Amino acid sequence: xxxxxxxxxxxxxxxxxxxxxxxxxxxxxxxxxxxxxxxxxxxxxxxxxxxxxxxxxxxxxxxxxxxxxxxxxxxxxxxxxxxxxxxxxxxxxxxxxxxxxxxxxxxxxxxxxxxxxxxxxxxxxxxxxxxxxxxxxxxxxxxxxxxxxxxxxxxxxxxxxxxxxxxxxxxxxxxxxxxxxxxxxxxxxxxxxxxxxxxxxxxxxxxxxxxxxxxxxxxxxxxxxxxxxxxxxxxxxxxxxxxxxxxxxxxxxxxxxxxxxxxxxxxxxxxxxxxxxxxxxxxxxxxxxxxxxxxxxxxxxxxxxxxxxxxxxxxxxxxxxxxxxxxxxxxxxxxxxxxxxxxxxxxxxxxxxxxxxxxxxxxxxxxxxxxxxxxxxxxxxxxxxxxxxxxxxxxxxxxxxxxxxxxxxxxxxxxxxxxxxxxxxxxxxxxxxxxxxxxxxxxxxxxxxxxxxx
Amino acid sequence: xxxxxxxxxxxxxxxxxxxxxxxxxxxxxxxxxxxxxxxxxxxxxxxxxxxxxxxxxxxxxxxxxxxxxxxxxxxxxxxxxxxxxxxxxxxxxxxxxxxxxxxxxxxxxxxxxxxxxxxxxxxxxxxxxxxxxxxxxxxxxxxxxxxxxxxxxxxxxxxxxxxxxxxxxxxxxxxxxxxxxxxxxxxxxxxxxxxxxxxxxxxxxxxxxxxxxxxxxxxxxxxxxxxxxxxxxxxxxxxxxxxxxxxxxxxxxxxxxxxxxxxxxxxxxxxxxxxxxxxxxxxxxxxxxxxxxxxxxxxxxxxxxxxxxxxx
Numbered sequence: 072x073x074x075x076x077x078x079x080x081x082x083x084x085x086x087x088x089x090x091x092x093x094x095x096x097x098x099x100x101x102x103x104x105x106x107x108x109x110x111x112x113x114x115x116x117x118x119x120x121x122x123x124x125x126x127x128x129x130x131x132x133x134x135x136x137x138x139x140x141x142x143x144x145x146x147x148x149x150x151x152x153x154x155x156x157x158x159x160x161x162x163x164x165x166x167x168x169x170x171x172x173x174x175x176x177x178x179x180x181x182x183x184x185x186x187x188x189x190x191x192x193x194x195x196x197x198x199x200x201x202x203x204x205x206x207x208x209x210x211x212x213x214x215x216x217x218x219x220x221x222x223x224x225x226x227x228x229x230x231x232x233x234x235x236x237x238x239x240x241x242x243x244x245x246x247x248x249x250x251x252x253x254x255x256x257x258x259x260x261x262x263x264x265x266x267x268x269x270x271x272x273x274x275x276x277x278x279x280x281x282x283x284x285x286x287x288x289x290x291x292x293x294x295x296x297x298x299x300x301x302x303x304x305x306x307x308x309x310x311x312x313x314x315x316x317x318x319x320x321x322x323x324x325x326x327x328x329x330x331x332x333x334x335x336x337x338x339x340x341x342x343x344x345x346x347x348x349x350x351x352x353x354x355x356x357x358x359x360x361x362x363x364x365x366x367x368x369x370x371x372x373x374x375x376x377x378x379x380x381x382x383x384x385x386x387x388x389x390x391x392x393x394x395x396x397x398x399x400x401x402x403x404x405x406x407x408x409x410x411x412x413x414x415x416x417x418x419x420x421x422x423x424x425x426x427x428x429x430x431x432x433x434x435x436x437x438x439x440x441x442x443x444x445x446x447x448x449x450x451x452x453x454x455x456x457x458x459x460x461x462x463x464x465x466x467x468x469x470x471x472x473x474x475x476x477x478x479x480x481x482x483x484x485x486x487x488x489x490x491x492x493x494x495x496x497x498x499x500x501x502x503x504x505x506x507x508x509x510x511x512x513x514x515x516x517x518x519x520x521x522x523x524x525x
Numbered sequence: 526x527x528x529x530x531x532x533x534x535x536x537x538x539x540x541x542x543x544x545x546x547x548x549x550x551x552x553x554x555x556x557x558x559x560x561x562x563x564x565x566x567x568x569x570x571x572x573x574x575x576x577x578x579x580x581x582x583x584x585x586x587x588x589x590x591x592x593x594x595x596x597x598x599x600x601x602x603x604x605x606x607x608x609x610x611x612x613x614x615x616x617x618x619x620x621x622x623x624x625x626x627x628x629x630x631x632x633x634x635x636x637x638x639x640x641x642x643x644x645x646x647x648x649x650x651x652x653x654x655x656x657x658x659x660x661x662x663x664x665x666x667x668x669x670x671x672x673x674x675x676x677x678x679x680x681x682x683x684x685x686x687x688x689x690x691x692x693x694x695x696x697x698x699x700x701x702x703x704x705x706x707x708x709x710x711x712x713x714x715x716x717x718x719x720x721x722x723x724x725x726x727x728x729x730x731x732x733x734x735x736x737x738x739x740x741x742x743x744x745x746x747x748x749x750x751x752x753x754x755x756x757x758x759x760x761x762x763x764x765x766x767x768x769x770x771x772x773x774x775x776x777x778x779x780x781x782x783x784x785x786x787x788x789x790x791x792x793x794x795x796x797x798x799x800x801x802x803x804x805x806x807x808x809x810x811x812x813x814x815x816x817x818x819x820x821x822x823x824x825x826x827x828x829x830x831x832x833x834x835x836x837x
Contacts, residue, residue, distance in 0.1 A: 110773075110826055110827045110828045111739075111741030111745055111823060111824070111827045111828070112771065112827065112828045112829060112830050113741060113745030113746070113748055113749050113827070113829045113830070114749070114829070114830045114832050115748075115749050115752055115753060115756065115804070115807075115829055115830065115831045115832065116749075116753075116831075116832045116834060116835070117753045117756045117758045118758060118835065119757075119758045119759065119760040120756075120757045120758060121757070122757050122759075123757070156759075156760055164550060182810065187757060187806060187810075210806075211810075212805065212806040212809040212810050213785075213805070213806075213809065242795075243799075244759070244799060245759060245760070245796075245799060246759065246761075246794070246795035246796035246797070246798055246799035246800070247795065247796065453763075460763075462763065480762055500762070501762055501763055502760070502762055502763050
């Protein structure tokens with residue numbers, strides 16, 4: 072309730088601010104009002120604002136479907152609100168109660184509460200026990216249905232339908248693909264700091280439906296999704312050296328990736344899912360290798376007397392960014408996916424002792440996210456793929472391990488306050504706004520975001 | 526563990542929530558409106574140009590009467606009898622400013638009285654004090670004489686403008702609770718909107734001293750401010766590519782849209798589409814627009830541009 076109030080309040084403040092800045096800008100934009108073809112063309116500028124949207128509870132097709140109808144609205148509301156790009160309107164302000172999701176809503180009622188759009192839907196239990204979900208997205212200004220669909224699914228998958236609908240709404244009003252129908256694999260941490268149990272865990276991107284994939288007998292690190300979202304590759308400390316494993320989510324089977332002498336670590340899939348790139352230890356150094364999963368052939372990509380690690384492919388698979396201390400301190404380098412000369416792209420402006428690690432290439436291809444260390448701070452940031460335009464999104468002790476949402480718009484990372492406490496997961500928009508904690512049952516680290524499931 | 530709850534605290538919290546909640550609902554998200562002052566376009570004229578400028582003989586148009594409401598024409602009826610019209614004062618307009626005019630007998634040649642039409646009401650009528658020669662038969666002098674009979678002859682010329690009808694007592698200002706707003710109006714509580722067949726809030730428009738014809742700066746700013754309140758500009762992350770969307774808008778006299786705005790730019794990508802739609806939404810959502818009726822001819826059809834660059 073109080074959160075809803077905050078939200079409305081923030082909305083109100085934003086509008087006032089918008090007005091004020093509008094007033095201030097009026098003087099400047101007066102000069103911009105020129106005449107074209109005889110008509111005046113006043114120039115309108117503004118600040119970006121979240122889209123106000125109304126999401127009433129989905130109508131219950133049968134009396135038993137009321138709960139899932141409310142749940143749908145709740146999941147969609149939560150998704151859109153957490154994106155920071157939407158401002159779901161408090162249902163207490165609704166004037167109209169949607170009783171029939173097939174009829175257009177009374178647009179005046181929704182315009183009164185300043186809604187840009189209203190989502191109406193219905194959940195109906197089918198005779199065969201499955202659940203039918205229908206939704207329509209109504210645009211209030213144009214009074215038109217801009218999206219609508221129906222889905223039939225097993226009742227336990229209703230949340231996925233809510234995520235798919237959320238993605239559809241997100242795409243309609245942001246022009247970008249959504250990211251709600253996705254999962255996150257992470258390392259669940261429990262127990263005392265000196266005897267931490269680390270298990271691989273899987274959850275929906277909003278923190279729901281947590282499943283544990285390993286039992287915690289062995290230490291696991293750096294899980295990464297395959298592009299098919301069906302497999303995970305990770306590093307596990309077994310009896311001997313840490314090794315890279317492949318885990319099938321559906322079957323629960325796991326296998327070791329290659330049989331190399333020494334440590335293998337920091338694995339990641341290629342965008343086509345056919346190869347795994349990773350670091351192999353060779354004495355005090357490590358180099359990058361890529362292994363074809365079908366032919367099991369391994370190719371060396373780097374050969375340096377340094378530690379090359381944390382490789383990540385560009386979305387088109389043509390380039391690789393990675394971390395290397397070949398210049399002294401860990402920095403980010405980019406090279407062709409086939410190996411060859413590498414170009415250093417990270418240069419700390421403010422702190423010459425700053426180091427960069429854990430680079431991740433955005434699924435959109437435009438940015439590389441990283442962990443930056445310097446001045447006693449661990450920061451999460453993004454830079455363009457040529458190293459320009461560095462932006463720090465969050466700083467403090469101790470932030471690490473960014474991973475991109477499927478649309479490249481949001482980053483998830485973990486933060487460990489140190490002491491007896493443990494790490495938790497956070498998301499932040501790549502603009503640096505809207506930092507939010509992701510709910511997890513216990514401590515959590517090393518998140519990896521899956522691609523969209525559908 | 527039992528929780529100890531202070532009843533007054535609970536009551537206080539509940540009341541606060543009630544009041545704030547009510548405030549949030551009743552002060553909806555539409556922000557406070559404020560209409561900017563009408564701007565006046567200014568031409569810079571250099572001194573040399575000014576020196577070369579000849580006498581202008583523009584048409585002296587009849588000022589259009591002020592009209593605030595469309596109805597059967599009815600001129601403003603000022604019941605208080607405030608001094609809004611000044612009776613033309615018949616007087617010498619240009620006597621040579623002689624010293625001690627008051628004491629001297631009038632053997633001076635009388636100035637030929639100038640035609641009444643020429644005497645401008647705003648002229649400082651100092652000459653009204655001039656005592657005329659009673660012997661002379663002068664229509665002006667006669668008129669002034671009449672005036673002199675009034676007990677204390679106010680030197681101010683305006684005194685002459687007092688309504689001559691003594692039968693109609695001057696209406697006193699009576700406090701009327703229902704018309705408190707009129708107190709601010711500085712006019713009379715019983716003031717009625719001046720009516721006519723067309724709205725004209727700017728009686729000076731079109732006159733030599735009126736505003737210029739291009740007033741888009743004025744109403745354009747008003748439009749911008751109003752539409753900006755409804756515009757939810759989409760956020761494109763940290764990409765700073767500038768996008769513009771232009772629309773063709775036709776408005777009715779009452780500020781409502783004559784039809785759906787027509788986009789004049791075609792979107793080249795999905796974000797451009799969303800940007801364009803956001804502008805369209807804003808235009809539709811914020812209608813009707815309150816724009817100065819005087820400039821209707823200018824804003825009945827115009828083509829605003831929505832610009833993705835940030836306000837600065």
